[in-house]
Amino acid sequence: MLTFREKVDILRIQKEKETQKKLKHYTRPGFFDTDDKGWIVPPEDFHYELKPNHENGGIYGPMAWAENFYHLLDIHPPYIDPYSSLAGAYMTKMEWMGGHRWHPDHDYPELRKYHEKYNMVSGVGGSHHFHHDVGEIGFKLGWRGILDKIRYYQGVHEGDPDKLEFLKAEELVIQGIQVWIRHNADAARDAAAAQSDPDLKANLERMAAMNYKLIDEPPETFLEACQWLTWFLLQSSIFNGSGAGGALDILLKSYYDKDIAEGRLTEDEAVYHLACLLLKDTQYFEIGGTYPDGADRTNKISWHAIEASHWLRIPTALCLRIHENIDREFVRSSVKYMFEDKCSNPSYIGDRVLVEGFVKNGYSEELARTRYKTGCNWCALPGTEYTLNDTVKINMARVFEIAYQEMMEEGERSTERLWELFDKHLDTAIDVIKKSIDHHVKYAHLSRPEIALNFMCHGPIEKGVDISHGSVDYYNFGIDFCALGTVADSFAALDRAVNEEQTYTWEQIDEAIQSNWEGHELTRLYLKNTPHYGYGGTLADELAVKIVERLTHHTKKSPTPDGWNCIPGLFSWANTIGMGRAVGATPNGRGAKEPITHGANPEPGFRESGALTAMGLAVASVQPRWGNTAPIQLEIDPTLAKGEQGIENITNFLMTYCNDLGGSLVNINIIDRDKILDAYEHPERHPDLVVRITGFSVYFSTLSQDFRKLVVERIIQG
Amino acid sequence: MQTGRGNNQAEQPTGLVFDIQRFSVHDGPGIRTTVFFKGCNLRCFWCHNPESYSPRPQLSVYPDKCVGCGRCVAACAYGCHTTADGVKHAVDLTRCAACGACAKVCVAGSLVMVGKSMTVARIMKTVAADAPFYKNSGGGLTCSGGEPLLQADFVAQLLRAAKEAGIHTALDTAGNLPYEVIQQALPYADLVLFDCKAMDEAAHERVTGVSNKRILENLGRLAREGIPIWVRTPVIPGTNDTMENMREEAEFLSGLPGVKRLDLLPYHSLGAGKYRSLGMELDPSKVLTAPPKSEMERLAKAFEGADYELVVN
Known part of the structure; x- marks a missing residue:
């Protein structure tokens, strides 16, 4: 009989094989430049096409989406692995099939003009990126209970056809999920019958019985809760790619405590079930953190979760929330595993700055402490907040470029004038984004409502209204700003060249920029070697802080015209490449179309030694501090954490950064240079090499050439 | 600003x-x-910090970074820098007074003063x-x-x-x-x-x-x-x-x-x-x-x- 850990080893090997299969199955460049989602390649005969309800090929409204979703779940192949304790896997996403288009009756050409001008990701038509409440809704009601609740509110709203259609659609979604679970239970039953190994047979029989029960009933045990959570998360991933897992150690605590107390579960078994859960998908789970009263909530499950991630050694999306009273040994253990496994797990979030910041929006500390990190860079309240997090981005490098072009055209050339124009255009861009958010809230539900998440939130079912359209208690829209380093360095380089040293005139610099440095390499090097943001004490450092002050001011000076609150953050996600392509050469010596700087990070290679301290101070100094994050991305050589003392040092760094400096989010890569360089040349030699891109981690070999280059340059120069 | x-x-x-x-x-x-x-x-x-030997500032040269601009030749009052083929330059450090003039004009990071x-x-x-x-x-x-x-x-x-x-x-x-x-x-x-x-x-x-x-x-x-x-x-x-x-x-x-x-x-x-x-x-x-x-x-x-x-x- 295999041990739990041996089973996880087998599951990991299967996962690596599956990843290679996926690479062969989907060959479109850039397809894998995102989270290492846990979907698996479907059987060859599996095929599904969406049925549009509009002449433009789009699907509109709740019922049309629900009918499509139900049918897809009904024909979706079951997935049973005898080595896993949990049934199910997803093999497709509706995102890949098309069908989601903004409703043509609510087009927004005026806004779009500005989105294009400033190269913004507007958020209009954005989906999910908020957090559900499985603990209070799903785990308490079960699928049957949710169905009953939906039907009850159908009665309440029977006089309102729109609400009734919405609730009928939600009913159909739940029925689809139940059908999908039943198919998997049947498959587990059949697999059990065919299985000769007694241990695996018993596992499959248990899996079948558990899933027949969970079609209707809420979970009662730790294992059942893991399975229930799996079904909910996977269906939402199929529908529109949602990846919000939840505060894992709170969600599962009561089941764990009860099972342990009653002798139904061992600690090893709990780690195994968690590993099976984490393997299903890279859903974002938070661990650690505090209870609403501020007491440390680290429990056995928090420890088991990092152990499970350590057993797996695959990309996972666990995030450890650091606060002043956290068990230091817990943080230390996670660091130890991070260096041992070199899989960039977990990430770390700073409780202090997020709670203090969110409170500034008018909320209580108690509420702020329950705003869990359940996305790449973002937090949200479970089931009561709609955020559009990570879907609204302003490319400040493009804003800078427009300001620069305007200054050169109007004739008054000075760094002061450039700053004024940058500030003006930044204000305009933010203003447009606010109007765009209003447009989204008015009309998004008419395109693709959140039918796979509504029923797990407090309000949409009760009110018969989609979450995007005003049915939950809190609306706080995240606006992320990109290219801070590129812009701060550009301002500093210009100041040095035309003011301080007067080495170049505006006209000389402009000629070099317009030619994309062709024939002007010395000018480029001069500008590029201006002390950067991140070095500490430079003009670029001062300017980065001022830029963040301005973007925060413009964001916070008023809500959207319709009154929705907005919260600034700094995060470029994977857009560093795409946004770079939209911008010509910039005065920091960057070439046209080259990537912009990453999140709140300085330009890679900004200093030769001691980067960790310098970067920590720099990124802490540019936190907007309103409740959303400005992550720091660190590339650390494995030798830095050599031995016990090394692990201590990194633990101390994290505690200082989060608790003392007020840093919000830390993403770490532990990579040795030789390995990453070899993997760059020969990705096939390193199929198990995991790298962290931003808030998410992936297998390096699955990335596109552009992304591999970006990661390598960042790591080698960083 | x-x-x-x-x-x-x-x-x-x-x-x-x-x-x-x-x-x-x-x-x-x-x-x-x-x-x-x-x-x-x-x-x-075996010292891995040879730049620490001298108690005076020193010029450190990284030829790989040189772009051959010749600015150092013009800036140096001691004739340390010469250009052989108009592309890359040679440095005679025995003549160097460590004045730092060349490093100041070097935009490529090829000439760096050690000691501040x-x-x-x-x-x-x-x-x-x-x-x-x-x-x-x-x-x-x-x-x-x-x-x-x-x-x-x-x-x-x-x-x-x-x-x-x-x-x-x-x-x-x-x-x-x-x-x-x-x-x-x-x-x-x-x-x-x-x-x-x-x-x-x-x-x-x-x-x-x-x-x-x-x-x-x-x-x-x-x-x-x-x-x-x-x-x-x-x-x-x-x-x-x-x-x-x-x-x-x-x-x-x-x-x-x-x-x-x-x-x-x-x-x-x-x-x-x-x-x-x-x-x-x-x-x-x-x-x-x-x-x-x-x-x-x-x-x-x-x-x-x-x-x-x-x-x-």
Whole structure:
């Protein structure tokens, strides 16, 4: 009989094989430049096409989406692995099939003009990126209970056809999920019958019985809760790619405590079930953190979760929330595993700055402490907040470029004038984004409502209204700003060249920029070697802080015209490449179309030694501090954490950064240079090499050439 | 834009510094900021900081980065720089007055001045900025080199300023100075890192250029001052990597009350590129292979049972 850990080893090997299969199955460049989602390649005969309800090929409204979703779940192949304790896997996403288009009756050409001008990701038509409440809704009601609740509110709203259609659609979604679970239970039953190994047979029989029960009933045990959570998360991933897992150690605590107390579960078994859960998908789970009263909530499950991630050694999306009273040994253990496994797990979030910041929006500390990190860079309240997090981005490098072009055209050339124009255009861009958010809230539900998440939130079912359209208690829209380093360095380089040293005139610099440095390499090097943001004490450092002050001011000076609150953050996600392509050469010596700087990070290679301290101070100094994050991305050589003392040092760094400096989010890569360089040349030699891109981690070999280059340059120069 | 430039610090004493290493984790406890002072009175052949030898600023040359712009040729008053084929230039460092004019105009990072005069206030600005990291880790400021005590007045002032700011201080010395010089800095140092390179006097002189007599005497005296000492012994293949040497060192240290820890540090060859950049010859026969972990552990056995902490890196 295999041990739990041996089973996880087998599951990991299967996962690596599956990843290679996926690479062969989907060959479109850039397809894998995102989270290492846990979907698996479907059987060859599996095929599904969406049925549009509009002449433009789009699907509109709740019922049309629900009918499509139900049918897809009904024909979706079951997935049973005898080595896993949990049934199910997803093999497709509706995102890949098309069908989601903004409703043509609510087009927004005026806004779009500005989105294009400033190269913004507007958020209009954005989906999910908020957090559900499985603990209070799903785990308490079960699928049957949710169905009953939906039907009850159908009665309440029977006089309102729109609400009734919405609730009928939600009913159909739940029925689809139940059908999908039943198919998997049947498959587990059949697999059990065919299985000769007694241990695996018993596992499959248990899996079948558990899933027949969970079609209707809420979970009662730790294992059942893991399975229930799996079904909910996977269906939402199929529908529109949602990846919000939840505060894992709170969600599962009561089941764990009860099972342990009653002798139904061992600690090893709990780690195994968690590993099976984490393997299903890279859903974002938070661990650690505090209870609403501020007491440390680290429990056995928090420890088991990092152990499970350590057993797996695959990309996972666990995030450890650091606060002043956290068990230091817990943080230390996670660091130890991070260096041992070199899989960039977990990430770390700073409780202090997020709670203090969110409170500034008018909320209580108690509420702020329950705003869990359940996305790449973002937090949200479970089931009561709609955020559009990570879907609204302003490319400040493009804003800078427009300001620069305007200054050169109007004739008054000075760094002061450039700053004024940058500030003006930044204000305009933010203003447009606010109007765009209003447009989204008015009309998004008419395109693709959140039918796979509504029923797990407090309000949409009760009110018969989609979450995007005003049915939950809190609306706080995240606006992320990109290219801070590129812009701060550009301002500093210009100041040095035309003011301080007067080495170049505006006209000389402009000629070099317009030619994309062709024939002007010395000018480029001069500008590029201006002390950067991140070095500490430079003009670029001062300017980065001022830029963040301005973007925060413009964001916070008023809500959207319709009154929705907005919260600034700094995060470029994977857009560093795409946004770079939209911008010509910039005065920091960057070439046209080259990537912009990453999140709140300085330009890679900004200093030769001691980067960790310098970067920590720099990124802490540019936190907007309103409740959303400005992550720091660190590339650390494995030798830095050599031995016990090394692990201590990194633990101390994290505690200082989060608790003392007020840093919000830390993403770490532990990579040795030789390995990453070899993997760059020969990705096939390193199929198990995991790298962290931003808030998410992936297998390096699955990335596109552009992304591999970006990661390598960042790591080698960083 | 307010740039905030233009502080005139000309009247204040300065120290010659060749690097300030932040997130320094090998020069004392915790996360530290290590200030490296220029100038050394030892010539350890394995030294990986050859830029620390000279007590004066120096020009460091990285030919790979040169773009052949010729600005240095025009800027140099001493005729050090020449262009051979109009593409890459040659440097005659024997003529160099280390005025820094060429480095100032070099946009490619090919010419870099090593050694910067800095005031206590300027260094403390960086050191104090890193203070939050010291708090949780038990870190602080380390003065290293070169031999920092060749600038003892200045180093004492810097250590004092740090102590007054509540920052833990460490002094990293090779100890080859009159004891009175060491004493200048002691009131402001919380910890001394003391190098002990070889026990045999002739061998020590052969590989470092100086006798170890005064060094060991100083270590002996220092260890009775009540200040904690971490002894650091680099393991250099063919030089001090014998059980005999290690046993002798163990015996010597065993009677010293202030010694709290011994670090055995394996030789590494990371400094080879720096020699070239400074126009210095590095005898290829002196580029060694790093001792394997098993060898480090074998030598560490000589210190078993000591009442100080033994750390094998």
